[in-house]
Amino acid sequence: MIQFHFNWHHVSVIAGLTRANFLFRLHEGSVRKEEVVDFLKALRSHFKRPLLILWDGAKPHRSKLVREYLDSTD
Secondary structure, eight states: OOOOOOOGGGEEEEEEEOSSOEEEEEEESSOOHHHHHHHHHHHHHHOOSOOOOOOOOOGGGGSHHHHHHHHHTO
């Protein structure tokens, strides 16, 4: 069981799904571009196969840093 005491006004989540797992990280405040890249790196190290990424159009997802990371993984 995971317990985390928080105020909904200050917590964001970044998540990934597989057929068998739900992987996520909670962040105080908004998820920043650096945290998106860190999460993608963690997913890539955990799953040694290509990832299908679905974005919601949030600003961190469209950042230059995230684009450069994704371009470097081809």
